[in-house]
Amino acid sequence: MAKSRRWLGLAPASIIMLGLFGGSLGYGIAQSLGWLPFLGQRQLSLAAYRNVLAGEQLGGQWWQALLFSLWVSLAATLGSALICLGLLSSIAERQQQYRGLSTISNLHLAIPHSVWAMALLLVLSQSGIFARIGFALGWLDQPSDFPVLVRDRWGIGIIVAYITKEVPFLLLMGLASLRQQGREYLLVAQSLGANRWQRVRLVLWPLLAPSLIGGSLLVFSFIFGAYEVPALVGVRYPEMLATMALELFLNPDLHARAEGMAVSLLMSLIILLVIGLAWRWRRAEQQP
């Protein structure tokens, strides 16, 4: 009785959530299967998926974009997590610095990704502030001699933009774990004879791992699926999957919407796969 009441209590929120989320997901799946009633197309098929994965035109573009997206997402996620771990290791035993770092991180989080990417463009591009300073100081013969750090084919600009944006997010998650007696655990370890490296490896990492891994998965999923930063500081080739999906979706030829939806859904499947693997790995690690 109590159980059914609990479900009944959750029903209004669940219905709205399922309606909105399930409805759009269902509509997206239907479009990816070629259900495009506004074009008079109502027959379902896997043609869009075939085109995306093995089509003459899109097939190569998909695999290239997939590899590029995985590279950018993994590099930016790992880079953010490592920088975050390094920063937290350096301040973990100085609790008085938690607040300052937390304030800076919160302020930084308030800056939208697109604004941050544009700021990086202004600073790091070959006509940007750093290039001009280098030229003014005589370090560069021409501003264009400044290394290509944005709109480059390796996605360095995208990776830098994401790392500088996601580190504060991961820091906040890590600080939340540290605030729960993190400093005390480190003091205990120190008193028991653990040196600085042992304290990081044997205490700090196990304390931070759940929040950092969880946060990193969120960061990975976000970067893998986000559009605006690659659009601003990336190049047209290679492009990321999110850019490819949006371009297909906005194509004047409305038939391309099915492929756009197929790319989006395949991206979602990849993210779910990564989360599933990470979850299994954590579970296996937690087994005695």
Add this chain to the structure above:
Amino acid sequence: MSYLQIEQLTKSYAKQTILQNINLNLNQGEFLALLGPSGSGKSTILKLLAGIEAPDAGEIRLAGHLLNPVAAHQREIVLLFQQPYLFPFLSVAENIGFGLKARKVAKKLIAQKVAELLDLIELSGMEQRKPQQLSGGQQQRIALARALAVQPKVLLLDEPLSSLDPEIRGSLQGVIARLHRELQMTTIIVTHDLSEALALAERTALLINGSLVADLPSIELFERPPNRAAAQFVGVGAIIAGHMHGTTFDSKLGQFNGNFGPNTFHVAIRPEHIQINNSALQPSIAAQIIERRYLGERWEYRLQAAEQLIVVREAGQAPRDIGQTVDLHFPPQQLFALAD
């Protein structure tokens, strides 16, 4: 030469002096209680000894070696905190073996040591449990075993029992006393509880407002605190102001015979040594009961006599009435002088 020497130790935080010129010496195997009210600087001394904080001035020496420049993890002084702080991601056995693992001791030896210590703290069979599966008392025992595992040269206990229920606290006091008897480890316990200091430590140093006001065998501190600050902290029946006239101490309450010394301006007596309504004993002082409370085995009375507050503890009697006037007798041999 003492095993642990603390000389002129001083520490301030944000211009507020927490410790001022502390001098303390400990022999090897000795058990010292650092007693004092909250904020008196007791825990700060432990942090300075453990190397978690650095002193502003003063020296700490262990077996003759200056510890000031030695990093906390190399001091071989282990601090047990008020909370057990067992690593939540490790099992009981891994927690106990943590310090040994940090010292790169072989796994087999760690397992052997863990089993020995679990036996010593009477928690054998709990190796694989996680800290969350233990009671507060069990967690504190594991924390104690974890500290003992590395066989520290000095064990520091920072009010480790204060967050526990009275019953568990009593049983853990027994465990700590037994372990000290068996291992003879040099130990300092910080406590604000006089009874805990008396139960555990052979010697007690009393710290008030960052200064050491007494350092005596625990029973002596309780029976005859040496000065007013110590007397007020340990609780005496009365602190009587007056001055010496030959071998007589003159006060508002009357004259007391005793060889208190020529510059004595205060004498005191323990509350359980003051006798009530024993007409055979002279001199006696008339006092009025203004308050009473039952302490379990004794009644404690607060009385007023010549604007002097007096506390008396009396065993095995039916309670006396509030407002009643009684005769108090202060046995001369129980009075002692207090320094200012």
